[in-house]
Structures are given as C-alpha cells and as structure tokens.
Amino acid sequence: MRKDTPPRIAVVGGGLAGLTLALALHRAGLECRVYEQAPRLGEVGAGVQLSPSATRLLHRLGLEPALRSSAVLPEAMEFRRWADSSVISRGLLGKHCEERYGAPYYAIHRADLHRALVEALPAGAVRLDARCTLAEEGPDEVVLRFADGSEAVADAVVGADGIHSVLRQALVADRPRFSGQSVYRGLADSRRIPALVAEPRVLLWLGPGQHFVCYPVSGGRLVNFVATVPAGGPGGESWSRRGRVADLAEAYEGWCADVTSVIGAAEQVSLWALHDRDPIERWSTGRITLLGDSAHPMLPFMGQGANQAIEDAVALAACLRDAGPGELSAALRRYESLRRPRTTLVQERSRGNSTAFHLPDGAAQRERDAAMGRPAPEGQDWLHGYDVESALTSHQPT
Numbered sequence: 269m270r271k272d273t274p275p276r277i278a279v280v281g282g283g284l285a286g287l288t289l290a291l292a293l294h295r296a297g298l299e300c301r302v303y304e305q306a307p308r309l310g311e312v313g314a315g316v317q318l319s320p321s322a323t324r325l326l327h328r329l330g331l332e333p334a335l336r337s338s339a340v341l342p343e344a345m346e347f348r349r350w351a352d353s354s355v356i357s358r359g360l361l362g363k364h365c366e367e368r369y370g371a372p373y374y375a376i377h378r379a380d381l382h383r384a385l386v387e388a389l390p391a392g393a394v395r396l397d398a399r400c401t402l403a404e405e406g407p408d409e410v411v412l413r414f415a416d417g418s419e420a421v422a423d424a425v426v427g428a429d430g431i432h433s434v435l436r437q438a439l440v441a442d443r444p445r446f447s448g449q450s451v452y453r454g455l456a457d458s459r460r461i462p463a464l465v466a467e468p469r470v471l472l473w474l475g476p477g478q479h480f481v482c483y484p485v486s487g488g489r490l491v492n493f494v495a496t497v498p499a500g501g502p503g504g505e506s507w508s509r510r511g512r513v514a515d516l517a518e519a520y521e522g523w524c525a526d527v528t529s530v531i532g533a534a535e536q537v538s539l540w541a542l543h544d545r546d547p548i549e550r551w552s553t554g555r556i557t558l559l560g561d562s563a564h565p566m567l568p569f570m571g572q573g574a575n576q577a578i579e580d581a582v583a584l585a586a587c588l589r590d591a592g593p594g595e596l597s598a599a600l601r602r603y604e605s606l607r608r609p610r611t612t613l614v615q616e617r618s619r620g621n622s623t624a625f626h627l628p629d630g631a632a633q634r635e636r637d638a639a640m641g642r643p644a645p646e647g648q649d650w651l652h653g654y655d656v657e658s659a660l661t662s663h664q665p666t
C-alpha cells in the first residue's frame with residue numbers, strides 16, 4: 269500500500285498507446301491527464317490486428333464486451349502467392365488462439381477500439397487542442413508547455429505522441445527513417461467480395477517488391493486492406509495523403525483476381541509513406557518516459573505496433589502503481605528495462621520482413637515459401653503467449 273501522495277502523471281498523446289495507459293492507470297487507482305493535440309478524439313479509418321498478448325490485457329481492463337461486439341475473430345492467417353493465390357502457409361487463429369493462449373486474436377476497426385477506450389475513461393481525462401511543444405524537467409517536477417501558451421505541471425510525463433514525438437527529443441536527436449515503401453490503406457464493402465469473407469481470415473499475398481493484406485472488420489461488414497508499393501511510385505515520401513484507387517490498381521496489375529477484386533471493391537484509399545526509427549538505448553530520464561510509437565516506431569510488417577503499445581501501457585501502469593515514495597525514476601527504469609528487449613526484437617523483425625516479404629520470384633523466394641510452409645506450432649508462442657503482467661513479476665531491472 270502506498271503511503272505518499274500519488275504522483276501527478278501527464279500523458280502527451282491520445283492515440284491507442286496514450287488512451288490505454290490512461291485506462292490502465294485509472295484501473296490501478298492512479299490519476300492522469302492526457303494532452304492531445306487534435307481538436308477531437310478519433311483514429312484513422314482503418315483496421316488493426318490485435319494479438320492475444322494485447323487482447324488478454326484489454327480484457328483485464330474491462331473491454332471484452334465492447335471488443336467482442338465489434339471485432340472479427342479470424343479463423344486463420346494465410347500467406348499466398350501473388351500471381352495465382354496458391355497458399356504458401358496457413359496458421360490457425362480463432363479457437364486455436366483462445367485455447368493455446370487463453371485470449372483471442374481480433375481484427376477490429378481502429379475507431380471501435382479507440383471508442384471502447386474513450387468510453388471506459390472517466391470524464392475529463394483528456395484535454396483536447398493541447399499540442400505540447402516542450403517538456404522542461406526539473407528536480408521535483410516536469411513543466412509541459414503547449415502551443416496555445418498554456419502550461420501543465422506533473423511529477424511524471426509519458427510521451428505517447430507517436431513517431432514524430434516531441435518528448436523523444438528529450439532523449440535522443442534521431443529522425444524517422446524512410447523505409448522505401450508506401451502503403452495504400454482502405455476499407456471495402458464485404459458484400460462486393462463475398463468469396464474472400466466467407467471464412468474470416470487474415471490474407472497476405474506476397475510478391476516481388478510488394479505485398480497485399482486484407483481482413484474483415486466491423487462485424488464482417490467491411491474488409492480492411494493494406495497494399496505496399498515501392499518508393500518512386502505514387503506517394504513518394506509524403507507522410508500521408510489521399511491516394512487514388514486507379515494508381516493502386518495500376519501498381520497491382522497482373523496480380524491474382526483475389527487481390528484485384530478487393531481493389532475493385534474499394535471506393536477510396538489513403539496513401540502513407542512508411543517510416544520507422546532505430547531502437548534507442550534509453551527511453552527514460554528521471555521523470556519522463558516514452559510509450560508506443562514514440563519509443564519504438566516500427567514498420568507494420570508484423571502488425572505489432574499497437575500490440576506492443578498496449579503491452580507497454582499495462583507494464584508502465586503497474587510499475588507506477590508499485591512505486592513507493594521517491595521511487596518514480598526507479599519505476600521508469602523498471603518499465604523500460606522490461607519492455608526494451610522485446611520491442612527491439614519486434615522492431616528488428618518487422619524491418620526484416622520488408623525484405624523477406626518482397627523477394628523476387630526465384631530460388632530465395634522458393635526457399636522462403638518452403639520454410640513458411642513448415643510452421644512449428646510453437647512458432648508464435650513468444651509473441652502471442654506473452655503476458656506482460658506475469659513477466660513483470662519475475663523481472664529484475666538491469
């Protein structure tokens with residue numbers, strides 16, 4: 269039981285990472301304020317895959333009814349060949365995940381997840397229109413400065429402000445790295461592609477230089493798709509903009525009918541240049557730490573950025589809950605030392621997939637496909653079977 273006054277915690281950024289942290293802190297009996305730059309809360313119109321390592325945590329936070337009512341539980345994840353849609357590998361999700369990992373694998377619309385988090389938070393937990401421009405750390409507190417001239421004071425500040433993080437600048441002078449890839453993202457009406465949604469699946473078609481992913485969301489009414497294209501194609505390095513379905517169709521000309529039928533069902537697409545950053549040695553100072561994409565922005569080629577952010581959030585809330593008087597800085601070190609090795613591995617493997625997924629047809633591609641076709645049942649245990657709360661109980665900070 270804590271004997272001191274609970275710390276005042278400020279979270280910069282109200283994305284999936286910041287809101288999950290706010291909820292986890294609230295459930296741990298700690299108060300925090302989220303400062304979000306946008307005038308209203310929301311998420312991009314796209315899907316997100318949630319692994320059992322994250323869904324077990326969201327369920328413990330009380331979100332199971334909301335998630336089950338809107339998410340789809342895909343039966344399997346299939347990798348396929350770009351030209352003829354032949355199956356390279358099929359890994360079971362659905363019941364298999366619930367039985368093996370004790371938690372489901374969800375495909376969900378981001379807006380549904382975001383809404384579930386917001387609705388679970390106490391009123392007034394988020395201040396909107398609050399763009400943080402600077403965090404000044406003193407011996408006893410941190411002063412946050414905002415673009416409108418206002419200030420806020422906190423004992424601890426968490427930068428959950430995404431890949432362009434202002435708070436990260438307190439730790440390292442790096443910049444986002446362009447991957448050489450852009451992605452088109454969109455949602456299609458599943459009634460226009462019934463064959464692809466008859467069995468709910470996450471489908472990935474791998475081809476030379478690019479790949480295409482789709483899965484149902486919103487109770488199966490919509491199909492979310494993400495299509496990579498190499499740099500130099502339409503989109504260049506711009507962070508995000510409206511894309512053109514016709515450009516996407518051109519980029520995937522000659523691909524199998526399954527892929528072109530999804531593109532044919534799309535009415536609009538957005539276009540994002542993909543960036544990540546190198547892993548960094550430290551996420552925390554004495555009173556400031558990072559969470560989610562601000563700490564470990566990664567390429568989306570394992571579908572893990574949000575999952576890792578959710579794991580971060582629950583771990584950080586537990587470390588802050590357990591901290592006694594004068595132990596704030598030790599709590600941030602405990603959090604960071606638990607999380608950094610795992611998120612670094614996921615960042616690196618996500619980068620590795622940008623080569624592996626895009627091999628030209630030939631010997632290396634055939635070798636890759638043969639290896640993918642022999643999946644070990646325990647192959648995903650390290651990712652999906654992980655329970656960050658159990659890991660924390662046995663963790664010794666380094």
Ligand SMILES: Cc1cc2nc3c(=O)[nH]c(=O)nc-3n(C[C@H](O)[C@H](O)[C@H](O)COP(=O)(O)OP(=O)(O)OC[C@H]3O[C@@H](n4cnc5c(N)ncnc54)[C@H](O)[C@@H]3O)c2cc1C
Nearest residue numbers: 281283284285305317400429430560561571572573574575
């Ligand atoms: C194409 C694609 C597909 C993906 N698919 C998956 C997937 O299937 N599964 C998965 O787990 N992950 C996936 N990801 C990754 C996932 O989307 C991100 O890792 C996750 O959304 C990061 O959340 P975040 O809250 O850390 O950052 P963000 O979502 O970037 O949120 C940051 C928030 O901070 C606010 N902010 C920024 N600067 C300031 C400031 N100075 N002051 C105040 N507020 C500020 C922003 O407005 C925003 O609300 C995918 C990513 C992409 C690009």
